[in-house]
Amino acid sequence: MVIWSLGSALETAAVGTALKLQMIKLSYLGTVSTAPLFLLFALGYFRPGRRLPPAVLAALWAVPAAGLALALTAERHGLLWRSPRPSGLPGSNLLVYGHGPAYWIMLAHAFLLVLAGTVVVVRGVMRGQGTSRTSGPIVLAAAFLPWLGMVVHLTALNPWPGLDMPVMAFALTGALLIWGISTRRLFSLIPLARDLLVEQMADGLIVLDAQDRLQDANPTALRILGRREGVVGRPAEEALASCPAIARAAAQAEDSTADLQVGEGRYYELRTTAVRDVRGELAGRTLHLRDITRRRQAEQEKERLIHELRQALADVKTLHGLLPICASCKKIRNDQGSWQNLEGYICEHSEAEFSHSLCPDCLRKLYPDLSSGQGGAAGPAGPEG
Template identity: 30%
Template sequence: MQVTPEVWVSSLSGAAALLVAGYSWRLRSAPGARALTAFLLAAALWAAGNAAQAAATTLPQKLVAVDVQYVGIAVAPVAWVVFAARYADRDSWLTPRTLGLLCVVPLVTLTVAWTNDSHALLRTGAALERAGGVVTLTREFGPWFWVAWAYFGVTNTIGTGLLLAALVRSPPAFRGQVVAVLAGVSVPAVAQVAYFAGASAFEPEAFVGVTALAFGYALSQHSLLDVVPVARDTLVEELDDGVLVVDATGRVVDANRAATRLLDTTDVVGEPVGRVLSDRLDGEAPVSVTDAEGRERWVAVTESGLDNDGTLVRVRDVTDLERKRRELARENDRLNRVADTISHDVRSPLTVASGSLALARETGDAEDFERAARALDRVERVVDSTVRAARTDLGVPERERVDLGSVARDAWETSETGDAALEVESTGTVLADRAQVRSLLENLFRNAVAHGDATTVTVRATDAGFVVADDGTGIAAGERGRVFDTGYTTSDAGTGLGLSIVQAIADAHGWIVSLDAAETGGARFAFDTGSETRAAQQQKAERRD
């Protein structure tokens, strides 16, 4: 037996690989842990076999040690590919057929190594050389050795490629572990090339200790197997909530599919979080966003700190909850409006009717009966208007692209407009709740004809939204600031609810409504929807062309 530097290096490498394999086995329930343990055990046996071969001084002893090495050589490439695939979330590759094919060359190599004396396919010759008092083994390799060597290179390349792919798509929190593993497996590969090129006297298996130490570092310092990209994919990607990882400089370094769907963006990684979320981090109240399908959603944005001074931002879809909350608030407002109308507008004519009937009983004067009848007619109109207002759906708008011309014509058909005419001068689409827009237009049409004596009502799309104008008597400048108030009316026959419904629907959509005189002398209601109509966008595009 002889003790040389190669014996020491190989022994230490084998011991290191064995220790890290034990550590990895403790985490065997984690994805890839069993494959990593098998790889490290194979590396330990490979290195230990090399130590035994280097320490032996007779040819039979050295060849037995080499045969032991081939057990590790056969297991290592298969275990390496399996580990890399599991780490990189490529479990779908590991089918029984693939695993079977991966094992063909290693099994043949092991069989050929143990039966080499009968065919010399792996080794055509072996001899001892003595230099400086050290006995070394020299070998002439057969054709199968180079097949096995090529197979080892291919599997090493596949595994390394999978890790590189994981490195590219991993957030910074995972990159330390990937770099450590890549560095560890690269040293023996370089040593192997150097050995066969004659640039190194040490066999490559002597350096597997570097691989073991790299894995040990990744396991202990970077939570390899505890937190790996596969965990990120299976957990974060399957969440219904959007998740953004923001680094210390305020840039988004990772985002799951739910985040890109809710925020209607694809190239979010690398962007400043302020640009992605605007000012949404400034408050805890849900905010409105338009998702990838063009639907309005409500999201709650929360954040929490990470160990690396980064931030984890959670974008939670609270659309259903927010709609219910807003619906409840609007139902309460609706009930309050009904109560206010009944207490104010119904009580007064009822008092008149009661007093008139009392006088009629005493005097029998027909005028008293007529006054009571008019008061009761007023009550009926108030009740009808109140019921109509109560039935108007002022819930959270279900926004979609609504064609102004189409909804205006539908609203005209169901409005009491007599002989008046509707003109749709230009049309376009707005993002709105169709049923609510129809109710808004019905109230405007009814108001124009019944209280403004309009003969023509015009609907027109604008750059800012849309306009409804008429050729009636209009609304005096001094009255325009109050006509949207609930219960306010400029007509004895009015109830003051129609235009308040218009204002409520506009508020529900976040629109700004303004009132001025139309060119035709009537009233002109302009709605700023906060975004251009599709017609305006097309007109601008045509002007640019």
């Protein structure tokens, strides 16, 4: 823009056709770059984080590069301009240029790029993306000033034939943006950072308006829904039709939190939050989707381990409760009603194992000679049977 303005100013002030043509060539360094840079600025500000593929960038700059080459060699072919003549304005040394076919191709290309950039700006401002209430009108005015300059330049509305009106319009655009930056915090990093955060966040975010139309969805939410685009502006029932669980949860008007399964093996925590305006009326809702698949898998694994542990404990043979035992022979009545030897019953109903020995009393009773030889005291184990 600076190069275009400087070259145009020097061309206006220059005396002589040859010098003016050299200044025009200088201005073309900026002329061919302004429209592509305007589009790239609009995309970079209102759609942060989305880079154009190299092939698209190459196509974007192909016509400007060819136009610059034609401008530098204009005298040889006349494809860009031809037959410059004085404008005829009293006291003016302005030249009016006849336009060749390449000029109209470049103009159409510039129109398309500026139109695309304007659409991006208008959509971004209407959605409040990256702008505040005060900065939105400034950005809109800056976007439409170049259009006004081009219309005046190409029609009989130009009061000074030969004067480059588009460069004046772009200069006014630059002045307006500088004023907005210095006084209205235009292009503050805060809205840019907010947009980048929403676009690049790992959680899905969906915005519904008061009429239950989907107004915005970040890339993560679109991936969860299995959609690439084409959902903005559609009713929630239609936009969320691919995920019935999300659609059912989104139908609730009040704030809520729910865990739901989407597809096979993916679990999400859906938090629905009502958005209200300054009067307290419902303005819309936000749906926040957080992937909790790993947490749910960990919970399922814990539940599985607890179940297996309980099953293992249930399989362990334990003795508990009242045991019917004979006071004389010490047999135990089992669950089938039969009287069973104490040793056999315990072996069947526990993991205990028996080692056989004699207590001191039985040792004296069964082996009196052995016990008397030991001074009436048997060892703790005695002879094993």
